[in-house]
Amino acid sequence: MAQQVTNYVCPNCGGPLRFDGKLGRLKCDYCESTFTVEEVQKIYAAKNEKAEEAGIAAQQEDHHTVTGADFYTEADINVDQAHTDIPGGDSAAAYAQPSHHQAAHHQAAAGTAPEAEPENPAGVWGKDEANIRTYSCTTCGAELICDATTAAVSCPYCGNPTIIPAQFSGVQRPDYVIPFVFEKNEAIEKLKGYYKGKKLLPRSFLSSNHLEEIKGVYVPFRLFNGTVDGEMRFEGLRSQITREGDWQVTRTQHFDVQRAATLQFDKIPVDASSRMSDALMDSIEPFDYNALRPFALEYLPGFLANKYDVEIKDCEERAQQRAVNSAVQAIQNTVTNYDSVRETGRNMRINPERTEYALMPVWLLHTKWHNKDFMFAMNGQTARMIGDLPVSTGKLWGYILGIGAIVAMLLFMMLGMDTQSDALLISIIAGLAVGGVSGGIMYGQMKPVSRNTTATGYMDRTRSDLRLRNDIYLRTTEQRIPIQQMQGGTRPPGGGSRPGRR
Ligand SMILES: [Zn+2]
Numbered sequence: 001m002a003q004q005v006t007n008y009v010c011p012n013c014g015g016p017l018r019f020d021g022k023l024g025r026l027k028c029d030y031c032e033s034t035f036t037v038e039e040v041q042k043i044y045a046a047k048n049e050k051a052e053e054a055g056i057a058a059q060q061e062d063h064h065t066v067t068g069a070d071f072y073t074e075a076d077i078n079v080d081q082a083h084t085d086i087p088g089g090d091s092a093a094a095y096a097q098p099s100h101h102q103a104a105h106h107q108a109a110a111g112t113a114p115e116a117e118p119e120n121p122a123g124v125w126g127k128d129e130a131n132i133r134t135y136s137c138t139t140c141g142a143e144l145i146c147d148a149t150t151a152a153v154s155c156p157y158c159g160n161p162t163i164i165p166a167q168f169s170g171v172q173r174p175d176y177v178i179p180f181v182f183e184k185n186e187a188i189e190k191l192k193g194y195y196k197g198k199k200l201l202p203r204s205f206l207s208s209n210h211l212e213e214i215k216g217v218y219v220p221f222r223l224f225n226g227t228v229d230g231e232m233r234f235e236g237l238r239s240q241i242t243r244e245g246d247w248q249v250t251r252t253q254h255f256d257v258q259r260a261a262t263l264q265f266d267k268i269p270v271d272a273s274s275r276m277s278d279a280l281m282d283s284i285e286p287f288d289y290n291a292l293r294p295f296a297l298e299y300l301p302g303f304l305a306n307k308y309d310v311e312i313k314d315c316e317e318r319a320q321q322r323a324v325n326s327a328v329q330a331i332q333n334t335v336t337n338y339d340s341v342r343e344t345g346r347n348m349r350i351n352p353e354r355t356e357y358a359l360m361p362v363w364l365l366h367t368k369w370h371n372k373d374f375m376f377a378m379n380g381q382t383a384r385m386i387g388d389l390p391v392s393t394g395k396l397w398g399y400i401l402g403i404g405a406i407v408a409m410l411l412f413m414m415l416g417m418d419t420q421s422d423a424l425l426i427s428i429i430a431g432l433a434v435g436g437v438s439g440g441i442m443y444g445q446m447k448p449v450s451r452n453t454t455a456t457g458y459m460d461r462t463r464s465d466l467r468l469r470n471d472i473y474l475r476t477t478e479q480r481i482p483i484q485q486m487q488g489g490t491r492p493p494g495g496g497s498r499p500g501r502r
């Protein structure tokens with residue numbers, strides 16, 4: 001069983017090509033010629049097809065070894081399209097034997113997710129040897145050690161980008177890719193900017209944290225499509241208060257509020273890489289889908305890429321929960337013109353449509369400080385940067401007590417600085433409360449990474465429909481309270497509420 005690896009080479013000089021996000025083209029490392037994805041696709045079309053076929057064959061037949069497919073070795077550099085396949089060519093570098101045998105394949109085929117290692121997205125495989133695959137670099141022949149989901153790497157010895165097309169062949173072929181727009185140096189700059197203005201950041205973090213690793217990864221995402229059919233019921237109340245003689249009368253109209261809606265959701269993204277933190281990936285949303293391109297391997301050279309290893313069912317569950325939450329909110333928002341609303345029932349159904357598969361561009365930046373790991377992610381398309389930061393407890397308490405003291409002092413002055421009464425105590429308690437809440441908000445700003453629970457941005461309102469909007473009047477109730485009681489008197493007989501007439 002063999003798996004081919006590909007590297008894209010410059011038609012002019014044979015140098016390695018990399019996808020350049022700024023240019024949106026592939027660029028030669030050596031002569032700096034640039035080519036569009038379509039141009040390179042044209043050159044490599046026949047080869048990719050063969051490589052993919054070989055990949056499928058290798059996956060289907062464990063003991064059938066594909067031999068002689070001499071793809072993309074130096075022999076090929078002059079891009080003679082008539083002869084892309086050299087039968088009998090046995091360059092050992094042309095293909096790699098995943099030396100760790102069929103076990104790895106069976107496991108991958110069964111969809112078993114490898115151990116998650118959230119802070120090391122494209123590298124470490126830990127003890128799980130069955131998930132190791134080795135390939136040979138087509139440029140220098142070095143052994144490339146990858147895990148079962150790796151689809152694009154750079155050779156650690158010669159640095160040349162290497163693609164493993166079989167990982168994206170057949171049913172595993174992504175529907176879309178969003179190409180990188182921002183480059184590595186921009187991600188580094190953005191991270192510096194991200195630290196700025198963070199008041200609770202320990203001083204020494206700025207001076208002594210260091211960037212351990214930065215990598216551009218095409219992360220596999222599932223894109224959920226579907227509708228949510230929702231029926232919801234509420235009790236709506238409208239109250240009117242009038243004065244009748246010595247009585248204050250509150251008349252409350254009760255309504256049975258019924259709503260039914262069908263809401264369309266398009267492409268709710270869920271990361272499908274088990275080692276990638278869901279919260280981190282949710283936090284760099286949204287991606288601009290205008291830039292979705294039909295998938296092509298030619299966007300990958302120069303970046304890392306992984307294929308999915310999370311079952312479609314698990315991804316869909318997360319997306320569907322988000323869709324339902326947003327549907328509930330949308331329906332609740334149609335219940336207006338009431339003084340108070342209470343939900344009395346709901347029935348939500350999900351009708352999934354085809355779930356798509358896309359690769360999204362993500363810069364991952366790993367820094368270390370005081371032996372602790374900090375992981376940041378930047379959306380490679382929009383440059384949205386996010387990551388949890390350490391908090392200086394000293395600074396946090398400084399702010400809580402500082403804000404508390406100011407609030408307490410101002411309040412104490414407003415209350416007339418009466419040290420005999422409770423004014424001092426009240427001021428101190430209020431000050432601490434305000435300080436505590438402010439501190440909590442500031443702390444939250446240092447830990448912004450969280451899972452998304454809604455999908456409102458993915459709702460297509462033009463294809464959604466409020467099918468039922470029914471507000472049925474039920475009855476009016478009346479409550480009478482004597483004015484005297486309201487001014488602090490005792491409760492007289494005959495007060496209270498009684499069911500009213502119309
Ligand atoms: Zn070149």
Ligand SMILES: [Zn+2]
Nearest residue numbers: 137140155158
């Ligand atoms: Zn190499």
